[in-house]
Amino acid sequence: MPIVPNRLRRLIATATAAAAALALSACGAGPDTGDEAEPLRVWLMQNSLNEDLTEQIVRDFEDRHPGRRVEVTVQEWTGIGEKVTDALAAQEAPDVIEVGNTQVAQYVDAGGVANLTLKVPELGGDDWVSGLEEPGKIDGYQYGIPYYAANRVVIYRKDLFAAAGITEPPATREEWIEATEQLDQPEAGQQGIYLPGQNWYVLAGFVWDEGGDLAVELSGRWEGALDTPEALRGMEFYERLHRLGGGPADADEATQSEVFAQEEIAQLIAPPGHAKLITELNPELQGKLGFFPVPGKQADTPGAVFTGGSVLIIPENARDFEGGYSFVQLITGDTWQREIARTMSYVPNKTTLADALEGDPGAEAMAKGAEAGRATPNSPSWAALEADNPIKEYQTAVLTGQDAARAAKEASDAVTALLSGTP
Template identity: 40%
Template sequence: MKRQLIAAVGVAAMVVGVAACSSDGDKTSDAGKATGGSSKAADYSGKTLTVWFMDGSNPKQWTTDLTAAFEKQYPGAKLKIEVQGWNGIGQKVTTALSEDTPPDVLEIGNTQTASYAATGGLMDLTADKSSLGGDNWAENLNKASVYDGKQYAAPWYFANRVVIYNKKLWSKAGLSDTPKTLDEFYDDLGKLNKTSGVDQALYLPGQEWYTYFGLVLSEGGSVAQLSGDKWVGALDTPAAKAAFQTYAKLQSFSKAPKDKDEATPQQSDVFAKGNVGAMIGLGWEAGGAITANPALKDDIGYFPLPSKEAGKPAGVFLGGSNLAISANSKNPELAKGFLKLALSDQFEGAMAKEAGIVPNNPQLNDQAKDNPFAVAAIAASASGATTPGVPEWAAVENTPNPIKDFLTAALQGKDYDSTAKKYDDEMNKRLSQKQ
């Protein structure tokens, strides 16, 4: 799911921008305290807490400050941060969690959490939720940290797609403000397509299923739903059909291929050419466009994709990362202490400010007020959700992704109802396979 989801959020938003062996178990009851621990230095002498972060997820200053705070709070202990690459990370984590000396703390994608929890690889944090700050976590952000009614991880940070637009081209088209409704957005896109120098008003590939997911939310539905105690595909529902009509209309303003996703070609490279009015994407994609074409730096703006209702953003897919503790960690209380620090208002707020992400606690949203991408993303995040929190969902996203293939077929003119049923059947088959 995540691929490069937040891998360059800090760069993308034009700002700056953790498995391995642990020593013997923690013996001190005070180890889980987030601040003001009174333990003696000898209690932690020789201990090493290993944390896995994904490439691009831990901003430099945030990491430096967190390390210093952790090692000050737990004298004698060392924090060992290991940054992992995305390629093959699923199997690497699965293998690590099955070993006797796994990483103590891991960053895991929010849609991956249920899969790892189901194998018994993650520590049950239900009794620790409040002490970790969980009473203030946004419910829709925390949902992916819960499996089978238990808390197996803590929500860390999130990002969702917004409209990234070329202000120079919008001005050339006579557009002085951003749209507040979908109809206004359609009108703006029509004007852009009639403007000299604009190759396409909106770059929206046919298989950008994350945007479609959000549009289904806007219609009060989901791409999958519970039927009894089983998750089943819901592409044949009225909500999904209405969302597709919106998606198809948006796609009609685009020259993007109907049978490719946002990474084929990379949409930030297309936007970087400077002749595309807008794209729907993540902050790092804006950053990628600026890297490819520095002249765009002052020409990029952001706003939430509007819904049919004035002033209300469309639904969004909430992608992000959770922090979890390995069930076999040799330093469980020390690991909980690390989580308390990382998730504290101080460090969660600093993360939002430095990386321009959506924090787990809405009370900290103001920390990202100077980051234009984050401001737009936060405005839409309240209307967001993620995929079903079951381990079987991972199979749905495996190639070939049936939601992607459904979108291509429907955009190419196939009968909606029969096409939706075909791909619902494929989702049902995958969702019924025990992981």
């Protein structure tokens, strides 16, 4: 059986999806309401929405579409990649699927995801959070529709800041370094910041701030870019910050909240939801935690951060494409985006909706940071790289004294090999 190149397959899919959309529009076709045994099938991920909010959104959709029923299936993240790929290849796929924003490329590469580029204007695409919009766009076409976002902020001890005479959170990266130097008091057993050596998500933000990237696509081939001058400057800043605390050079962020709760640490870089875990582990910290966006190089611009979150896709083989699109339009519209943001403390899909988080300090800081949000390189092989991540080993190498340029070149070569599938 001949192999169709990925790019050609995407173009074929694009043409097919566009033709289908035009056909629906031309004939005024609507969802099949003749058989109530066939509900609109929606896959949402675990912890995406709570049960009450899910029921409210479903009820709203059904009220707007008399005679229609919505069947929501909650999926677990473990093993979801293979499950979604199989569903996209099925003769009748679900009508809407929530996927991680960094997963879109691999699903488009496998085939079966509808091209929704023509729908972007009416979905408010001009205001989408870039860290959700860009990963959903492959070869200039929009396949994933932004749903919600989350990113890391600085969680800090307000009491330790006050004791050091720091009255306001730092506004720039240099101010951040100066404040952290004041807070780092090893003789008193206090760390200015707890930054594990292998927190590559944080490193990515510093690299982006310097104008670099983790990998770039050149003539259809992905290549590691950690050895560029810009990326090396990002690693240099990471090293400066790392030195102002006791984070192990060979550890990632898996247990950092537990460490923060147990020791005298002034700052931690994590999603704001970790504050709840910290206070559960150490109730004495209740009311002592504050939040601010990761500072950028200029005072009026937050630092770049990795934006995680979800987008919604519609399979080409969905039984009810138009019904699926109507559901996407509803749940990504301003009314429900505001409610989802308030209820779940997520960043809404549009920058114009950030006011929905007023009164929630952690979520407000997260939304501010999302203005400079980015996603990982849009390679269909990125998930494979994360499973065997050479960026983490590179960080450890530099933090333990190895030559940064040489270690960056070795890591870049490893990234290139993993993204290109070469041994």
